[in-house]
Amino acid sequence: MSEATNSKPVKKRHNPLHVTIAVIVVTITCCLMLQQGIEHKYVFGLLLAITLGMLALEKINKAILVLVGSGVALLLAISQGLLKQESHGDSAHALPVYIEMIDWGTIGIIIGSTIFVELISRSGLFAWISVKILKVSGGDPFKLLICFSGLTVVFSAFLNNVTAMIIVGSLTIVACKKLKLSAMPFLLAEGIYTNIGGLLTLISSIPNIIVGTAAGIKYTDFLIVAGPYCLIAFVATLYLVRYLFKIKPLSNEVEKAKAKVMVDAFDEWETVEDRTFFYLSALVLCAIILGFALHSSIPVLNQMGLEVIAIIGATVMLVIYPTDVEGVLNEVEWTLVLFFLGLFTLLGVMEHAGVLTMIGELLKTPLSAGETIGPIAMMWSSAFFSGLTDNIPLAAVLAKVLEGFQSNIAELDWFADYGHMLWWSLIFGAGLGGNFTPIGSASTVVAIGILKKEGHNVTFMQYVKIGAIVVLVQLTLATGYLFGAEKVGLIKKMNTEKASTEEVQGHGSNGH
Amino acid sequence: MSSVDQFTSVFNAASKTAFQFSPPKLENILIVTDLESDAATRYTENAKTFFCKTTTSEWSTVNGEDFKTVKDLLELVESRKPDLIVTYRHLHSEAWRWPHSLGEHLDVLIQVTDTPVILTPHPDKEGIPEHTMKNTDSVMAINDHMAGEDALVNHATLLTMTGGTLHLTHIEDEAIFDRYMEIIGKIPEIDTETARETILAQLLREPSDYIDSTENVLSEKRDDLNIVKHITKGNQLKEYRRTIEENKVDLVVLKAHDEDQLAMSSTAYSLAVELRTTPLMIL
Numbered sequence A: 001m002s003e004a005t006n007s008k009p010v011k012k013r014h015n016p017l018h019v020t021i022a023v024i025v026v027t028i029t030c031c032l033m034l035q036q037g038i039e040h041k042y043v044f045g046l047l048l049a050i051t052l053g054m055l056a057l058e059k060i061n062k063a064i065l066v067l068v069g070s071g072v073a074l075l076l077a078i079s080q081g082l083l084k085q086e087s088h089g090d091s092a093h094a095l096p097v098y099i100e101m102i103d104w105g106t107i108g109i110i111i112g113s114t115i116f117v118e119l120i121s122r123s124g125l126f127a128w129i130s131v132k133i134l135k136v137s138g139g140d141p142f143k144l145l146i147c148f149s150g151l152t153v154v155f156s157a158f159l160n161n162v163t164a165m166i167i168v169g170s171l172t173i174v175a176c177k178k179l180k181l182s183a184m185p186f187l188l189a190e191g192i193y194t195n196i197g198g199l200l201t202l203i204s205s206i207p208n209i210i211v212g213t214a215a216g217i218k219y220t221d222f223l224i225v226a227g228p229y230c231l232i233a234f235v236a237t238l239y240l241v242r243y244l245f246k247i248k249p250l251s252n253e254v255e256k257a258k259a260k261v262m263v264d265a266f267d268e269w270e271t272v273e274d275r276t277f278f279y280l281s282a283l284v285l286c287a288i289i290l291g292f293a294l295h296s297s298i299p300v301l302n303q304m305g306l307e308v309i310a311i312i313g314a315t316v317m318l319v320i321y322p323t324d325v326e327g328v329l330n331e332v333e334w335t336l337v338l339f340f341l342g343l344f345t346l347l348g349v350m351e352h353a354g355v356l357t358m359i360g361e362l363l364k365t366p367l368s369a370g371e372t373i374g375p376i377a378m379m380w381s382s383a384f385f386s387g388l389t390d391n392i393p394l395a396a397v398l399a400k401v402l403e404g405f406q407s408n409i410a411e412l413d414w415f416a417d418y419g420h421m422l423w424w425s426l427i428f429g430a431g432l433g434g435n436f437t438p439i440g441s442a443s444t445v446v447a448i449g450i451l452k453k454e455g456h457n458v459t460f461m462q463y464v465k466i467g468a469i470v471v472l473v474q475l476t477l478a479t480g481y482l483f484g485a486e487k488v489g490l491i492k493k494m495n496t497e498k499a500s501t502e503e504v505q506g507h508g509s510n511g512h
Numbered sequence B: 001m002s003s004v005d006q007f008t009s010v011f012n013a014a015s016k017t018a019f020q021f022s023p024p025k026l027e028n029i030l031i032v033t034d035l036e037s038d039a040a041t042r043y044t045e046n047a048k049t050f051f052c053k054t055t056t057s058e059w060s061t062v063n064g065e066d067f068k069t070v071k072d073l074l075e076l077v078e079s080r081k082p083d084l085i086v087t088y089r090h091l092h093s094e095a096w097r098w099p100h101s102l103g104e105h106l107d108v109l110i111q112v113t114d115t116p117v118i119l120t121p122h123p124d125k126e127g128i129p130e131h132t133m134k135n136t137d138s139v140m141a142i143n144d145h146m147a148g149e150d151a152l153v154n155h156a157t158l159l160t161m162t163g164g165t166l167h168l169t170h171i172e173d174e175a176i177f178d179r180y181m182e183i184i185g186k187i188p189e190i191d192t193e194t195a196r197e198t199i200l201a202q203l204l205r206e207p208s209d210y211i212d213s214t215e216n217v218l219s220e221k222r223d224d225l226n227i228v229k230h231i232t233k234g235n236q237l238k239e240y241r242r243t244i245e246e247n248k249v250d251l252v253v254l255k256a257h258d259e260d261q262l263a264m265s266s267t268a269y270s271l272a273v274e275l276r277t278t279p280l281m282i283l
Helices: A016-035 A040-057 A062-079 A097-101 A104-123 A125-137 A141-158 A161-179 A184-197 A206-215 A219-245 A253-264 A275-297 A307-320 A325-330 A334-353 A355-367 A373-388 A391-407 A413-435 A442-453 A460-487 A496-506 B004-014 B037-051 B070-080 B104-112 B150-159 B174-184 B192-221 B236-246 B266-274
Strands: B028-032 B058-062 B084-088 B117-120 B138-142 B165-173 B226-234 B251-254 B280-282
Touching (some): A016 A062, A040 A062, A040 A334, A040 A355, A040 A391, A062 A334, A097 A334, A104 A275, A104 A307, A104 A325, A104 A334, A125 A161, A125 A275, A125 B004, A141 A161, A141 A184, A141 A219, A161 A253, A161 B004, A184 A219, A184 A413, A184 A442, A206 A413, A219 A275, A219 A413, A219 A460, A275 A307, A334 A355, A355 A373, A373 A391, A373 A413, A413 A442, A413 A460, A442 A460, B028 B037, B037 B058, B037 B117, B070 B104, B138 B150, B138 B236, B150 B165, B150 B251, B150 B280, B165 B192, B174 B192, B174 B226, B226 B236, B236 B266, B251 B266, B266 B280
Parallel strands (some): B028 B058, B028 B084, B084 B117, B138 B251, B165 B226, B251 B280
C-alpha cells in the first residue's frame, strides 16, 4: 500500500479568500465558455487541467482541492445534462450518480489496510522484525545497506510506503548514531527502495491498485511479472548506491567485532509490550498476505474484491485489540480517502464529458507508434511526470484512457497487439518515476525530512543528481525487462473479455 | 504508531548499552604518603594487606621527604608512570581533621592524572569501621549514569576479591527529577502523571538493563562474584551513604572526571569529601 497523498510532512495552510475567488472565477469562466457553445470536452478539460495543475503545485490540501474540483465539475455537468440519475430500483434506494463513479474497492483497501497496519505496528511486530534484520547485518555498513534496503522493499510491498519509510528510517537514524555512520546514504537509498517495493504486488501501491485492477491483472500474475524485476532493480540499485555513496564493508576484524557488539546490544523484545498480541498480530499478518495472494482461489471471497481481505484483516485486529478503538480509527488516512472520493468523482465526470476520450485521442499517436515505441513512450513519459508530481492522479487518468482503448479493442488493432505492454509500462513508469526528484514520492519526502531533522540538508538539485541516475538505470532495466518478460511469456496478451468479467466480479463495487 | 518520533523512541529504547569486559592492568602501584619512613612502611603494609587478595603488583612508596609541593608530586607521578596511586586526603596538611575538602595536592592530582587514585582513610583517622582496609570482599561501583560505564565496572570487578560481592549502584537524583516534573506540570500539552511514570521508569530501566548485561558477561568471566544491583531514586548523597554503610562496603569506585568541567564532578567530589572512613577509588 503506498503513495499516500500526505507527501508533505509540514501542514500547509491556504488562503481561504484566494481559494474562494479562484473557485468563483473558474466556475464563471467555465459557465461563460459553455454558454458560448464551446464543446463540453474543452471546458471540462480546462477544469481538469486546472485541478491537476493546482495539485502539482501543492499549495492547497489535496483532498480539499480535488473535492472542490469535483464539486464544480459535478454541478456543471448536471446543469449541462451530462449526468443523469440511473435507476436502480425505487428512487429511495437509488444511488446518486457520483457515488457510482467512486472505486469503492480502492477506498476499502486504504481504510482496511490503514487499520490493520496501525494495529500491527502497535504490537511491535514491524519494529521487532527491523531490529532482527539489523542484527543480521552485524553492523557492517554494506551489509547494513543490504539489510535496510531489503527490509524497505518488503515493508513497502505490504505497507504504506510512508509507513515503511518511517519504520526503517527511524531505525536507520538510531543504528547509524550508535555505529557512528552517516545516515544520509542509507535514508536516501531507502526512499528509492520504497518505490521498488511499491512495485512488487498489486496492492503495494495505489497506482498499482488503480492500474492493475483496471487492467484486470490478478494478484499472483502481478507478483510473477513484477517480482523478478524488483529483484533485478534491487541488486542494481544496491551497487549503484554503494558506488555513489562510496559505502565500503568493514575490512578490519576488530572493527567488525566492535560493530557486532553494538548491534547485538539492541533488544528486539524491548519493542514488544504484549507478547500474546505480538504473536496474534504476526498470525493475522500472515493470513492477510495469504488472503491477498490466494484471493482468487478462496470460495465466496473471490466473488468480492481485494478490499474485503483488508477489511476482514482490520476487523479481526480490532477484535483482538479492543483498546483505544477510537485512536486506531483516527489513524485512518481520511485525507487520502477524501482525496480519492473527489478524484474518482472528477474522473467520472470527465468520462461523461468526453475529456478522457479526448486525452485518449491525443495519446493515440505516440502510443500507437509501434509495439516498441508505444510502451517506451508510456513508461518514460509517465515516469517523468510522476517524478514531478503525485503519481496517483496521473495513474488514474491514464488508466481511464487505457480502459477506454480496451473497451474499443475490436477497432484498435494496435491496442490488441500490445495493449498489455502499455498497462505494464504505465505501472512501471508511475512506480519508478517517483525517484527522479525529492518531491516525486511521499517516502522520499519523509526520508529528506528525517535527514533535515538530524541536521543534514539535502537540496533539490543534490537529490536530483542521484535520483536522475537511479531513475535512468531503473527505467532502462525496466524497459529491457518488460520486452524480455513478454518474449519469455511472463507477460501475456490479455483476454479482455475475461479480464473485464473478472474485474466486475472481483470488484463489485468498482465504478469502472 | 505513525510518526518518525514514535518509532525512533521505540528503537532508542531497544538500543541497549552492553557491558564489555576488559579488565585493567594494575601492575605498578605507587603509594604516596607524607609520612616518615617507618610510618610510610606501615601504611604500605596496610595497603598491601587490603589489596593482597586481588592484585600481584609491584609496589613502590613515596615518603613525605620526596615531595612538598603540588608541582613536586605531579612531576613524581609523571616520572614513575604508575597504573594506580594509593594515597589519602590532605597530604602535608592538618586539614584532614575538618571534613570539607581533599587538600590541594589531591584536588589537583586527581584532575591532572588519568591514573586511578585510591583514597584510603587518613592514617591518623579514628573511628574507622572494623571491616575497613582488611580486604575487598565488598566493592561498590557508583555513578550518576551507570549505563555504559565499562571502565568503572571493570576496575571494580578487578578489585573485588574472589567470592566477594560487587555492588552496582545508580541513584537517580530526586531533586533534579522533581524540578523537571514541576516544569512538565506547567505544560498543558504533556500529561504530567504519564510523564512522571514513564520518565522515571525509563531513567531506572537504562542502568538496570546495563547491570543485567554486566551480570551476564561476568557470569562467564568472573562467576565467583556475587553481583547486587541498587537502583533507586532519592537524595544521591544520602542514598549512597546509606547503601555503603548497610552493605559494609570495603571499597567504593567512582568516576571523578567530567569532560565538561575542570573540577571533579559534583557527586564524586561530595562523596570523596564526606566518605572519610571508606576507601575510594577515583577514576
